[in-house]
Amino acid sequence: MNPLDVVLWVVVPYVAMAVFVVGHYWRYRYDKFGWTTRSSQLYESRLLRWGSPLFHFGILAALGGHVVGLGIPTSWTEAAGIPEHAYHVVAVGLGAVAGIGTIAGLAILIYRRRTVGPVFSATTRNDKLMYVLLTTTILLGLSNTVLGNFVGEGVDYRHTVSPWFRGLFYFSPKPELMAEAGLGYQLHALSACALFAAWPFTRLVHVFSAPLGYFTRPYIVYRSRTPQLGSRATARGWDRVGSSRR
Numbered sequence: 227m228n229p230l231d232v233v234l235w236v237v238v239p240y241v242a243m244a245v246f247v248v249g250h251y252w253r254y255r256y257d258k259f260g261w262t263t264r265s266s267q268l269y270e271s272r273l274l275r276w277g278s279p280l281f282h283f284g285i286l287a288a289l290g291g292h293v294v295g296l297g298i299p300t301s302w303t304e305a306a307g308i309p310e311h312a313y314h315v316v317a318v319g320l321g322a323v324a325g326i327g328t329i330a331g332l333a334i335l336i337y338r339r340r341t342v343g344p345v346f347s348a349t350t351r352n353d354k355l356m357y358v359l360l361t362t363t364i365l366l367g368l369s370n371t372v373l374g375n376f377v378g379e380g381v382d383y384r385h386t387v388s389p390w391f392r393g394l395f396y397f398s399p400k401p402e403l404m405a406e407a408g409l410g411y412q413l414h415a416l417s418a419c420a421l422f423a424a425w426p427f428t429r430l431v432h433v434f435s436a437p438l439g440y441f442t443r444p445y446i447v448y449r450s451r452t453p454q455l456g457s458r459a460t461a462r463g464w465d466r467v468g469s470s471r472r
Contacts, residue, residue: 227402234416235401239394242419249426250434263432269344273334280331287324288367291317296391300384318371325368332361356428359421366414373410387411 254261267274295317303313336357339345370383390403404412425431 228405231401231405234412235390235404236399238416238419239399242423243394245423246425249423250431253426253431261431261435262429264348264429266339266345266348269348270338270342273338273342277331277334277338280327281335282331284324284326284328284331285364287320288328288364291321291324295384296388299388299392321371322368325364325371328364329368332357332364336361352424352428355424356430359417359424363414363417363421366410366417370408370410370414383407383411387415 300310304310339349339353339357386403386407390400390407393399393403404415
């Protein structure tokens with residue numbers, strides 16, 4: 227076995243996974259106030275109204291495709307009566323649409339961040355690194371889908387990349403499978419590892435945030451319609467100055 231393959235397809239993924247998990251714990255433990263999207267909607271909303279839905283819906287669709295393509299073995303879809311050709315056509319078609327939508331939304335967001343002065347001023351180095359890693363990973367994935375299937379002969383990633391990916395979680399990685407995958411898939415996997423390693427230290431942490439507290443927290447009264455303070459009746463002798471008790 228080639229030692230380089232072990233480093234690239236065993237060591238690097240596990241290091242990225244460890245940084246991803248430990249980094250999120252550290253960020254939540256010591257930087258709760260920084261756990262935010264750092265929204266810039268107040269600075270500009272027209273471009274954001276187009277770019278944000280395109281990007282988020284596209285990335286969710288792409289994520290769903292990755293879960294199915296990498297997490298579900300070929301034998302399961304065959305047992306469910308789904309022919310391999312039909313699965314391949316649907317996966318490539320939906321993957322191309324999701325990828326194009328994601329790239330279009332990301333391009334709008336990057337253009338907005340670069341051309342709108344207040345938004346650009348609020349951009350940090352971590353934001354720039356995040357955009358570079360996101361763009362690289364998404365473009366490599368889209369190129370594998372479009373160029374590899376519509377232009378050239380497609381690579382059957384379900385027999386190389388998918389078993390390798392599942393093996394990482396079984397603690398039985400098979401680096402030789404990734405060594406057989408095409409260069410595009412290898413670069414896509416490495417860029418994804420870099421993205422996941424940087425994830426906890428960027429605004430991407432907001433993915434794991436949910437406003438569940440809104441359902442249980444009490445109402446916030448900004449301005450009462452009555453002169454009474456609080457929810458309890460005002461005791462005699464404690465009336466507000468300038469008010470008369472009736």
